[in-house]
Amino acid sequence: MPRIIAGSLGGRTIPGPPGKGTRPTSDRVREALFSRLDGWDAIEGARVLDLYAGTGALAFEALSRGARAALLVESHAPTARQLRRTAAELGLEGRCEVRPGKAESIAAYLEPSGAGYSLIFLDPPYAVTTETLEALLVTLRPALSDDALVVVERSRRSRELAWPDGWADDGTKAYGETVLQFGGPSSEPGETS
Numbered sequence: 021m022p023r024i025i026a027g028s029l030g031g032r033t034i035p036g037p038p039g040k041g042t043r044p045t046s047d048r049v050r051e052a053l054f055s056r057l058d059g060w061d062a063i064e065g066a067r068v069l070d071l072y073a074g075t076g077a078l079a080f081e082a083l084s085r086g087a088r089a090a091l092l093v094e095s096h097a098p099t100a101r102q103l104r105r106t107a108a109e110l111g112l113e114g115r116c117e118v119r120p121g122k123a124e125s126i127a128a129y130l131e132p133s134g135a136g137y138s139l140i141f142l143d144p145p146y147a148v149t150t151e152t153l154e155a156l157l158v159t160l161r162p163a164l165s166d167d168a169l170v171v172v173e174r175s176r177r178s179r180e181l182a183w184p185d186g187w188a189d190d191g192t193k194a195y196g197e198t199v200l201q202f203g204g205p206s207s208e209p210g211e212t213s
Contacts, residue, residue, distance in 0.1 A: 021034065022034045022045075022077045025051050026081075027083075028085075029080065029083070029084035030084060032110060034080055035075075036075055036102075045143060045173060046195075046198070049173075049200070050078070053200060054082075054085065057082075057169070062138070063082055063085045063139065064085075066082060066088060067087070067090075067135055067136065067139070067165075068137065069137040069139070069140045069163075070092045070143075071127070071141065071156070072093070072095075072123050073094040073099075073100075073118070074143065075106075076103045076107070079092050079141065080107075082139060083110075083116060091119065092116065092117070092119070093119050094118065094119075094120060094121075095120070095122045097120050100120035124159070127156055127163070128159055130160070130162075135165060136166070137160075137163055137164050138165045139171075140160065140169070140170045140171070141171050141173075142172045143173040150174070154182060154184060157184050158184050166205055167204070169190070169204045170203050172200070173198060174198075174201070176197050176199050180199075186206055187204065188204060188206035189201075189203050190204065
């Protein structure tokens with residue numbers, strides 16, 4: 021069972037979703053990821069978008085460490101219900117919203133806003149193609165802040181993500197079978213991966 025590593029909710033466990041279809045980010049990878057995000061000052065006050073939320077471990081960790089709010093999107097209805105229960109048990113009502121549905125469908129309906137989402141997690145099932153994620157990034161762009169940071173978690177065996185035109189590649193880090201890619205909208209004209 022995953023646990024929240026640090027912050028106001030550090031040490032609290034996160035119940036797994038019903039069934040066995042979820043592959044939560046390991047504590048080791050999450051600890052390394054959030055160490056990097058802390059170093060980049062990407063968490064405090066962030067508006068988090070956690071697509072393919074699964075256990076919600078990434079969004080809950082961010083909220084524990086000072087993110088302002090989070091939207092979790094999960095296509096498996098029983099898992100989405102578990103996410104709502106977990107958010108309530110952790111006392112995150114008002115800061116955490118759960119929307120059941122496919123990430124690709126919901127992304128098209130996210131309203132562009134002045135603040136935008138500033139920290140985005142894409143941790144899909146390995147069966148989701150890299151091409152699907154690349155198209156999703158283009159769809160998401162209007163709902164993101166100009167300085168948004170996107171973290172994509174994939175299998176080492178997956179094709180590396182090619183950031184769309186107008187996006188910057190902020191590096192890749194591998195942890196065993198897991199690969200994290202970092203990127204975001206670029207303020208530099210014509211910058212791509």
